[in-house]
Every structure is written in C-alpha cells, then in structure tokens.
Amino acid sequence: MIHQTSLVAVAIFAAFVLGVLGLSFWLGRKGQSAAGYYAAHGQIHWFVNGIAFAGDYLSAASFLGICGMIAFSGYDGFLYSIGFLAGWIVSLFVIAEPIKALGKFTFADALDSRFNSRGIKLAVAISTLVVSIFYLIPQMVGAGSLIKPLLGLAHEAGVILVGVTVTLIVVTAGMVSTTWVQFIKGSLLVFFCGVLTALILGRGLAVNAGREGAENLAPQVRTVKPDGSVLVDGQPQSKDHDLRPVGTILRLPERYGAARSTGPLGPLAYLAALEDSTVVTWAPKKHADTDGVHAIFSPVEKRGSDLLKPGGSFKGLTTGKLADRLDFASLMLALFCGTASLPHILIRYYTVKDAAAARKSTVVGIAAIGVFYVLTLFLGLGAMTSGALDPTDTNMAAPLLAKTFSDTLFAVISAIAFTTVLGTVSGLIMAGSGAVAHDLAENVFGMRMTDHEKIRVGKLAAVGLGIVAMALGILFRNFNVSFLVGWAFNIAASANLPALVMLLFWPRTTRQGIIAAVTAGMLSSLGWILLSADTFEKVYGLPRDHALTPFSQPGIVTIPLGFVVLVVVSLLTPPAAASSTPRR
Amino acid sequence: MAANRDPGQPDDGTAASRLGLFLFWIYVALYGGFMALVLVRPDLLSRRPFGGVNLAILYGMGLIVAAFVLAVVYMLLRAGRREGPRS
Structure with a gap:
C-alpha cells in the first residue's frame, strides 16, 4: 500500500533526534575516563x-x-x-x-x-x-x-x-x-x-471497524511486474487505486444482539468478546509467471477462539x-x-x-x-x-x-x-x-x-x-x-x-x-x-x-x-x- | 547448588544464590509446564476457566505476572540482608 507521509511524524522524529543529540553532546562536554565511557562510572x-x-x-x-x-x-x-x-x-x-x-x-x-x-x-x-x-x-x-x-x-x-x-x-x-x-x-x-x-x-469491538455496511470481501491482487512497477487488481497502483486496508470483525458475539459495536470494554471483557466474535483475516498466496509476481489476498473467516490459541503461525x-x-x-x-x-x-x-x-x-x-x-x-x-x-x-x-x-x-x-x-x-x-x-x-x-x-x-x-x-x-x-x-x-x-x-x-x-x-x-x-x-x-x-x-x-x-x-x-x-x- | 564465589564475598552470598536458584526453578517449572501444554495438550489451552478468557491467554499473562512477582519477592527477601563489597 502507498502510505501518506506525515509531516507531523517527520517533525516529531526530527525533534527527538535533535533532542537526544543535544543531550548527548551536553553529557559529553566534560572530560571522560575509560570507566565513564564504557560503564558510566557505575x-x-x-x-x-x-x-x-x-x-x-x-x-x-x-x-x-x-x-x-x-x-x-x-x-x-x-x-x-x-x-x-x-x-x-x-x-x-x-x-x-x-x-x-x-x-x-x-x-x-x-x-x-x-x-x-x-x-x-x-x-x-x-x-x-x-x-x-x-x-x-x-x-x-x-x-x-x-x-x-x-x-x-x-x-x-x-x-x-x-x-x-x-x-x-x-x-x-x-x-x-x-x-x-x-x-x-x-x-x-x-x-x-x-x-x-x-x-x-x-x-x-465493532463490526467492519465501525464503518457503515458490510466489508468488501472481494479478493485483492498485487502484481510486481518484471520492470518493478506495481499493479493492483490489474491497474497501476496509485494513491487513488490501491489495496484496501483489511482486518475486521464480521460478527460480534450473540449476546450483543443486533448492535454493531460493543462499546468500551475492560481488558478481560475485550478478550472474551473477541473470542466469541468472527474475524476476517486475509491470507496471501503468491505465484510467479511471465507477467510478474502475483500476491493474491483472500478473505478468511475465523473464529476469535481459534485466533486466540496457539497454532496460527508456528508449524x-x-x-x-x-x-x-x-x-x-x-x-x-x-x-x-x-x-x-x-x-x-x-x-x-x-x-x-x-x-x-x-x-x-x-x-x-x-x-x-x-x-x-x-x-x-x-x-x-x-x-x-x-x-x-x-x-x-x-x-x-x-x-x-x-x-x-x-x-x-x-x-x-x-x-x-x-x-x-x-x-x-x-x-x-x-x-x-x-x-x-x-x-x-x-x-x-x-x-x-x-x-x-x-x-x-x-x-x-x-x-x-x-x-x-x-x-x-x-x-x-x-x-x-x-x-x-x-x-x-x-x-x-x-x-x-x-x-x-x-x-x-x-x-x-x-x-x-x-x-x-x-x-x-x-x-x-x-x-x-x-x-x-x-x-x-x-x-x-x-x-x-x-x-x-x-x-x-x-x-x-x-x-x-x-x-x-x-x-x-x-x-x-x-x-x-x-x-x-x-x-x- | 551454590554459586562458585571468590573469597571475601559477603556471608549471605550462598543463601542469596540458593534463594535465587529456588525462585528460578519455580519459574522454570511454570514455563516448562506452559510449553508442555502448548506442545502436548493444546486442546486444554482452549478452555475458558475465568472471565470467558481461554487458558492460553491466562497462562501466558500469568507467566508475565509471575516473573514480576517472583522478582519482587526476591528483591524484598534480599533487601534486609547485608550487602558486602563484591566488585
């Protein structure tokens, strides 16, 4: 995906870097000993x-x-x-x-x-x-x-x-x-x-991350062509035509009835609600041909209880x-x-x-x-x-x-x-x-x-x-x-x-x-x-x-x-x- | 088993070492038990014994909390003892 550059992020990072460099030079202004350099004098x-x-x-x-x-x-x-x-x-x-x-x-x-x-x-x-x-x-x-x-x-x-x-x-x-x-x-x-x-x-927790309607569950394809250019669903990737962001709740637990959101939850209640929810994850599948390398992202419905137990990644x-x-x-x-x-x-x-x-x-x-x-x-x-x-x-x-x-x-x-x-x-x-x-x-x-x-x-x-x-x-x-x-x-x-x-x-x-x-x-x-x-x-x-x-x-x-x-x-x-x- | 220490260390060195090792083995048992469950009986980790949360999360969180609790216990038990010149 193409991510928008955040000027605020640049400014905060620059401020942090300048701040720590200033602090370092200030701390280093005094004469040093080996004990100071290697172990901060203990x-x-x-x-x-x-x-x-x-x-x-x-x-x-x-x-x-x-x-x-x-x-x-x-x-x-x-x-x-x-x-x-x-x-x-x-x-x-x-x-x-x-x-x-x-x-x-x-x-x-x-x-x-x-x-x-x-x-x-x-x-x-x-x-x-x-x-x-x-x-x-x-x-x-x-x-x-x-x-x-x-x-x-x-x-x-x-x-x-x-x-x-x-x-x-x-x-x-x-x-x-x-x-x-x-x-x-x-x-x-x-x-x-x-x-x-x-x-x-x-x-x-909220169905479709709080957005109106149902999530678009059509598969997405990202292709990297041999010349390095990138296609999304067959069209050149751009800010206006990019992969859709993913990762949503499809269904909340039955105890929430027709509500689309749980509202604020405590830590244990959050975990318990997620266990009883249905989540949409997106699994990638890759293959290569003469047109380039294709990554196909398809939606997979998973129970929260399956996502919250061991075995999702380690073979x-x-x-x-x-x-x-x-x-x-x-x-x-x-x-x-x-x-x-x-x-x-x-x-x-x-x-x-x-x-x-x-x-x-x-x-x-x-x-x-x-x-x-x-x-x-x-x-x-x-x-x-x-x-x-x-x-x-x-x-x-x-x-x-x-x-x-x-x-x-x-x-x-x-x-x-x-x-x-x-x-x-x-x-x-x-x-x-x-x-x-x-x-x-x-x-x-x-x-x-x-x-x-x-x-x-x-x-x-x-x-x-x-x-x-x-x-x-x-x-x-x-x-x-x-x-x-x-x-x-x-x-x-x-x-x-x-x-x-x-x-x-x-x-x-x-x-x-x-x-x-x-x-x-x-x-x-x-x-x-x-x-x-x-x-x-x-x-x-x-x-x-x-x-x-x-x-x-x-x-x-x-x-x-x-x-x-x-x-x-x-x-x-x-x-x-x-x-x-x-x-x- | 006591740590192999140099002469001149404080009197409580061996006791401290024993205490540390005792707490260490407690944690090894907890960590080993968790890994055994993950590898041998993962079905047990899906059970929900408390608050609607499964054992996998409760045990995992418990290991993190146990590390802190044992660390605090060790610090408190050591606090009242004499600290000798060791370095």
Missing part, C-alpha cells in the same frame, strides 16, 4: 538503569514485529512475548549479581575473572561481535524499511540517518548518553503503548511432525536462555554501583518489559480488528492502528518506532565498541594505552561499527531479516550461557573448558543455522528439503552441546588456581 541510578534495560531490549522486532505477528496470526506472536520476558528470570536469579561482581567493562571481563586468559578474551570478544552484528542487521534494515512509508524517505536515507545519529550518541558520551537515550526511549514506548491500549479498550504447533515441534521448542528455549547472554544487555550491569542496584534495576526492567508485552497483545488484537492493516506489510500494524485514532498519534507512534531502533542500536554499538577496544586491542593484542587512548580507540571502534552497520543495512535491504533476531538469541545462548553458568556454579571449570564451550557453542549454532531449511529457502533461494539440519532453530542441540563440551574439556585439563599472569 553511577547510573538503578531505576534509570531498569528503564534503560527496557529501552535497550525492546527492539523494533519486539514493538513492530510482535504487534504485526499478533495482528496477522493471532496468539503465536504472544508466544514471543512470553519467551522474551522469561529470559529476564535467568538474568535476575542467575546472572545479574555475579556478572556485576565479576566484571568491569565487558562480558569478557566476567568470564575471564578467574583465569586472566587471552584465549577467553579473544573467544568472547568474537562471540560478542558475531551476536551484535546478527542483532544489528535487522535493526538497520528495519530502520530503512520503516522510513519510506512513515517519513517518505529512501531506504538508504533511513539507514544512514539512524547510523549517523547512533554513532554520534555513542561517541559523544559513551555509556552515559547511551543510557539516557535508552531511558527516554523505554519510557516513551511503554507510556504510548499504554495510551494506545486504553484507546483500544475505550473503543471496544510446530499444527503439523504434528517431530522436527517441527523440536523447532518450536528450540526457539522457545533460545528465547529463555538468550536474554541473559546478550552482550549489549550484560554490559548494562556495569553501569550501576553495586550488586543490589543491579538486582533492583533488573526488577524494574522486568516490570517495564512485562507491562509492554501485555500491552502488545492488545495492540496486536486491536490492529487485527481495526480495518486499517496493510496486507503486504505486517510491520506497519502498530502505526496504522494508531492512525485509526488520530494522525497525531500515528506520528507519535511512527517516531517511537524509530526511537526503538536508536536505543537498541546504540546499545549494540556500545557492546561491540567495548569488545574491540577493551577486549581485543587492550587485553588480547596487549596494546598499552592511557585512559584517554582507551576512550579514543573505543570511539574509533564505535565509528567503525556504525559504518559496518550502515553498510549491512543497505546491503541486506531486500533480505528477509526478521528471523536474524532469533538467530542472535540462539548464538548468544549457545556460545555464552554455558560458560557463564558453569563458571559460577562448577568449581572444576577450567579456562580451556570456557574457551572450548564458547567456540563450540558459537560455531555449532552458526553452522546449524547456515545449513538449516530457513536459510536455504530465505537466504540461498534453494528448496527447503535440501537443508542438512532436521530443523532450523539450533538451540535445543547447541546449548546443551556447549555445556557438554565445557564439562568434558574441563575434566580433561588440569584445574588452575586464579592467576594474575596472562596466559594463552
């Missing part, structure tokens, strides 16, 4: 850090992706919310306090705290960079994809705008400015999602095949284990003063993120029945839902969608900058640096990573990257979690065991992913049945593998007491 208040956790963690995938998935597939999108939040339990109860106690600037500091080994630092720095880059690509591509419908700019403009802004945020005041940007983003995101949910409940919940079930279980395991292994999340623990503050900030983070994920259910369901969905773009569900209330709210939600990218990308670049400058340059390659030089190298690394992020965001522009976030969770959980957990709970762990576990977890999960059916189909363009792995999500195999490798290698190598001499 002086961030626990509440601010907790909300910054939310700002760091809630990426575009969480906001736009989950809302879109719920809007188009129903309950299965909510399974992501459940898995993403559950991961914070591992963080709080297992990781938070030890990681604060053991580390200084980076995740590698903590893993290497007992051994002082260059091998550990090297393995963990590489794993940090791999996970961060896998996470960066979807964020940057997301920024480019969003900027055209929302602000009317080209894909490259969105990527460069986000890349330059984030790099400036990081190099001006490092972790201090990154924290405050994430705090502002986290606050705005939760607050405005709350506003939107209140409006959804206030409006209730593992419908086909009954063992491999599909394992694929689903593996994804949910990776979401559970991955959060506590993400480098850009872990470094936030160094920005507070002590273990108590780390603990309290995690509780605040869980509260903010939990509220957000409950709200996403209502946002997704509100979008599903709003009559405003773009059948070609699931990511636009939340902004288009906002537009049904007011253009100003659409502008605000659109601007917030960009801020989700800014907050998460700044955290990723900060984590990567620490891995390059602190772990690799200083600790692995032994570069002796003054405090000032450490900051300079960190800033140079941030600029380099910013350029890499922009290049990848442009290079992968036509690439289906939504599943890369799931990959990042799998790699993080497989490479980092076994080493971290065993270091904390198994005294027999050796440095060789940690190096082997990180390396085996990273390579096995990466290798599994590259040989999986999803990658064959979506990346290589090959048939799924040519894949060499039985299912696509590796975590259920590679996370236990990391533990096994660590135990075996540790038992085969001599236990070592804590050492102060660097070793290979």
